[in-house]
Structure formats: structure tokens, C-alpha cells
Amino acid sequence: MKLRPFVLAAFCSIVVSSFPCPAEAEDLASAAGEQLSLIDHYRLALTVDPDNPILHYSFGSALLAEGLDNEAIAEFRQAYPAFSDSAEMNYLLGSAHSRTGDLDSALLYFDEAEALGALEQPGLFPLANAYYNLALTCLETDSPDQAARLFAKTLALDPDRQEIRRQLAEIYAGEGQIERALAEFDAYLKVYPDDVTTREYVYTLYFNRAQQALEDRDLRAARKDFNKALRTNPGSPLAIYYLGSLDYSEGDYEGAAVRLAKIYHASPAEIRRSMDSLLRNSALALLEQKKLRKALVAVEPLIDRQPAALEDLTMAGNIHLSLKEFQAARACFERVLALDPSHEAATISIADVRAGAAEELLAEGRTLFYQREYLEALGKFEAALALHPAHPGALACASETRVEINKKAAALFALAEQSLEQNRPHEALKQLKTGLEFAPDSLLGRDLKEQALEKLGGELTEALEKGTKLAAGGLLQEAERAFAHVLALDPDNHEARDEKSRIAQLLEAKASEIAARGRLALEDGRLAEAHEAFEATLKLVPEFREGSDGLARIEVLISAMISEEAQWGQRARSAGRLRQAREHFGNALRLRDDSGLRETLDAIDRSLRTEFYTFIEAARKSLKKNDFRQARDYFSKALAQSPQHPDALNGFAEVETRSAAAAIGEIRAAEKDMSAHQFDRALSRYRHVLYIDPSIVQAREGVGRALEAMEGDLHYLIAAGNEVMAGGLFEEAETAFREALSLDPYRREAQDGLRSLEQLRSLNVAKSRRKR
16 A cells, blocks of 8 residues: 555654654655555565565455455465465455355365454454355356355354345255255245245245146145245235135035135136136035035126126026025026026026015115115115015105105205305205205205305306416316315306316326326336326326326336345345445335335444444554554555544554654664664564555665675575585584574575475485384
8 A cells, every 4th residue: 555645744754853864854755655556566575575475465465455366366375385374364365266266275265264263253354255255156157056055154154144045045946955945935034024026936936846746646735835835925816726726626615615716806717717617516515515605605706707607697596595685686587587588497586586675675775764864765665666566565665765855855955044044055055965865856945056056156156267267377276176166066057067077188188298208207217207297197187097007117116126126235245245235225225215124224334333343443453563554454444434434544544654653763773784784684674664565665675785785695504505405414404594594584595495404304214214
């Protein structure tokens, strides 16, 4: 990471305060501020110190952060011997191999990181996310078995990630392990019951398995799975149909009738044709069992059709007749005779049925009469007389009812007359409206109505004029309300009725125009605009079908979009991409306010806060140990989560200030060591500065100068070690190589010499054992 401008300023101030010479401070600040990337600085540092494993490790981390995965792997491998017991090194190598698609290597390093304690720091080493991402890669490379194992491992590490069960279930289903798939789906749906897509998938699995069980004649298993399919998709006509068929085949005609009647009209034509015989035979069987009501349940869907079969109408008529439901029986037999006037059974039954129906109507009329519902009662009595014109009871009841109706009308007319005398024409009109319903031909009532309207003439005229002006001004809804007010007072006002009808047509046309804009907006994906348009049509015409249909289409589309956003959000969340997950769930919540989505967003925010403070805590621990590079990395990750958070901003600034001061102090000490010819100490200090910040050019140059100053001694010691090793003087050789490494711990030739020495020793031990 290059030093930021404010850090360079701090760096300069430290330099000025630490060194008396202003020129030296300017040179050092200028050197530190080369306009190169962090990666370029590491490359330059490695040109002068190619065997430094810390530089290779840091360089690998920088490459990995930039997505240069293969280059990062190469650098990590250079550093690996020195960091093989580091959980972080193994985790980063696993991450790099995972991103290149080398799953075997990724698993190897992740497992090693786990063995080294990475699971104890899930915030820093999210292995659950790593295994999940590997599982996704396995799916993409058509390795479902390995993907399933990795998904299961992810779930074991983080049991809260129940959304993984859906992916496990899909793998099992694809592999034909339906029982395992359904178990995972069921567990998933307990947590995400509103996932419609998954419900449909599960429904299909149960339904297909049930059909297979039917083919295998395993009726018990078929019923069990059809019931499970129905629980997953309540109201499914197909599942109910098959269950009804199973009921019928097992002799449960009552159960078959109830199930099949429920879905008859909602089923496709081919299914209805199959249900016809099942319902008809169930009805006949229930008739034999004297279960008349249940038989009626079975036959009623069949007679609701137009035209219904004669045998079904006759059966229904006979059932109603047996139940003494004469009006319903009459309706059935009259439909039979309309289709076949010579139908013998209907002809024989119709006279008795009509007499019974007249008695029913008479009983119903009497009940209404006692409830003082005189108009409705009179309708029943007149219907009874239509069936039996000379029925004495019906004649008497009708006469008595008419007397009561006339009394009621007279009382209302008297009240209306009184209201008019008291100059209350509105109230008089209300009373006259009810009175004229009782006695529509009353001359008194009509005369009183004319008087009331005459008193309201000014108000009616004003309302008509107001409506006309509003309509002319384009205020159609207000005009419609004005004319409706006139009609409420004077239902026979032709002018108001005609104007109201004309305005209704204009409103319909305007609603159609707005709906066209709504359709266009919907096609272009402008949902808010389309929603606004369709809502506007319903404000103009509340019963406007295209408006309600448009809103329903938008709702379906929004539900699908929410489902898609939620699924992407779940996947991002499982992969540990919390900010991306938050964006997806936020998109879904903007489409529709939903408590479940809000809860999920809250949970993601909690995870983000936890992750943020995990980075902050790790950064502070590193800072406490003066590990400025590590602290800088963790504060940078925290800033990526929350760019304006003061803890991250202040922490990062502190790292840069302290690391700059430490670098200056180390460089100053290294220069003194160089002057004192203590080149090994100077080299260590320069290397430490490069670890803090590889952009400090003076440190890079200092490493080169220190190595050059020690080159003669190093060359001599390594050459001497190789020479005495060749002569079999292993102790002397080891002394020479180790003395070289005390000067430069990363010198490859000295390390190689020690490894060769170990091999020779092992070989000599093996030879001595063979001689024995």
C-alpha cells in the first residue's frame, strides 16, 4: 500500500524532527513517495532481496488482493517453507487456489489452516465461506458429490446457514436421492416457508414419487406422498384429484365426493371428464348407503354444468325429493323436462314436487311475515300461488300481507307529509322512497314525491348546473358526484341519469388511455410508473378490470423479483459476501416492505458489524505488537466495510503515523550500523522497514548496500562450507553455513548447504547400519 498524502506529510514531519538536516528529510520523503503501486514496490524490493520470505509473503498478499491469483500462488510458494505453520498462510493459499479452480490444492491448504487453529478465529479466517465457495465451484465443474460434501461441511461449521440445505437438496434430487433431497428441502422450508420456487420444486418431487408409487400399485405410499404434495402446495387440483381417486378405489365414496366436488370446476376439461364417472358412481353408492346429503355433494357439481346430463338431474331431483327439499327438486325436474318433455320419471314427480314446493314457499313466507319482512314474504306467497293457484293458505297469507304492506305504506306517506309540512324535504324523500317500494302505484305517494322535489327544485337545479360546469371543465369525477347527488334525491331525473352515463363513458375512456401508458411502462420495466398508472385508472373507475388486472400482474412480477433477489442474497450471504447480500435484500425490501426481509437485513447488518469489529480488534492487537503491516491490512478491511467509521479512520491514521516514525527510526539506526560496519544488523533493520512499507526507497537501497557489503564474507563462508563438506568435515561445514546465515538468514546458498549436509549425514548413517 502506498503511503497516503496525509501520511507522507506526517512522514516528513517525523523526518524533519528526527534529522537535523532538512535536505536529508526532503530526500527521504521524496524517495518514499514514488508514484508506483504497492505491487511495483514489492517487485523492486525483491530485485535486491530475492530470498526474503517475508517479502514474498507480503507480495503474495498484495497480489491476491488485486485478484492476481496465479502470481500470488507463486509468491506464497516461495515463502511457504518459512510460514508452513501459519494458519493465515495456508488460508490465503487455499483462497488463491480456490479462485483458480484448483479444488484439490485449495482443500489441502484449507484443511491445514483448520488444523492450525483457523476455526478459532472465524472472523479473520472464514473457512465456512471458503468451503461454500469451493462447493459452488464444484457445482460449476460438474462435481456434485464433492459439492454436497463441502456444503455439508459448511453447514456443520455454521449451522445457522440453513439456506445451504436447499442447495444440498437440489444436488441429492439431481443424483436421484429423493428421500435425502426431501429431508433437506423440508428442513429448509421450515426456515424459509415463503420460498415459492422451492415449494413448487418439492411439490413436484412428492407428486412424481406418488405417481410412481401408483404405477407400482403401492397405494399406501402413493397416498402418503400425494398428501405431502398437497401440504406443500395446498389446493393443488391434481393432488386432490389423485387423492379422491384413491378414496374411490378404496371404497371411501364419501371422501371421494368431498375431494372431487371441491376441485371439479377449477380442473382442466380432461380431468373433469374423468371425475364425471367417479362422482356419479360415488353418488349412486352413497344413495345405496342412505347417505343422501353426501350423495348430493357428489352429484351437485355434475348438475351445475350447462347442459347437465338427464341422469344427473334426475338423480339430484330424486335426492332432493327424498330430503323433502321440494323447491330444489322442482328446479331439477323442470330442467329435465326442458331437455326431454316426455321424460316419464320427471313427469310423474313434477306434480307432487310442485305441491311440496308450494308448501315450502308458504312456510318461508310465514317466517318472513313474522319478521315483518312483508315484501319478501309476499314474494314467497305469490310464488307458492304460481305453483298452486287455489292454495287457501297462500291466498289468505298473501291477502293479509298486502294489508300490512298498505298499512306500512300509509304510515310512511303520513310521515312524509308531516316532514313536508315541517319543510324537511330530504327526509320526506327518504320516507317516500321506502313507501313507494311498498305501494309503487300509490297516487298519494307520487303526489307527495312531486311536492318534495318541487321544494328541492333549487337544490336540484344547482346540482345539475354544477355537474354540467364541472364536466365542461374536465373535472369528471366531481361532476359524476354532483349528478349522483341529484339521482339520490330524484332517481327518475333523466337529465342527471343521462349526464352520469355520459361521464361514466368519458371516465372509462380516460382510464383506458392511462392503462395503455401503464402497459407500456410495465413492458419497459418501469414498475413504479406502471403501478401509479393502474392505480389511477381504479380511482377513475373503481371497477375498471384492466386496472385491477394490471396491478395483479405487477404484484406477480414483484413477487418473482423479490424471490430472485432473496435467492441471490442468500447465496451471497452464504459465500460471505455480506455487503453484496445486503444489496440484494435491500433491493427486495424496496420492492415490498416485509418483516422477514427486514429481519434478514438486520441479521446481515449485525454480521457486518461483527466482522468490522473483528478487523478492528485484530488491527489493534497487531498495532500493539508493532506489526504495522498486519495492522494496516486489518484497518484497510475495516474501512472497506465502513469507509467513514472513525475507529477505522483513526486507527489507520495511527498505523501510518507510527509506522512512518518506526521506519525513520530503523533507517536512522541502520545507517549508523552501516557506518560501524555492522552490516548484518543494518540488513535486519532495512528488511524490517520494507516489511512495514515496501515503498520506502531508502530501505530498499539499504538492503542492497548491506548485502553488497557482506557479499565477500558470505561468499567466502559458503564456499568454505561446501569445500569442507566435500571433504567430509561435516561439523566445520555446518559452522560455516550457520555463520553465513547469521549474517543473512535468507541466503539461499547457505540454506541449500545445510539441506545437503543433512542428506549426507543421513546417507552416512544408512551406510553404517548396512555394514553392521
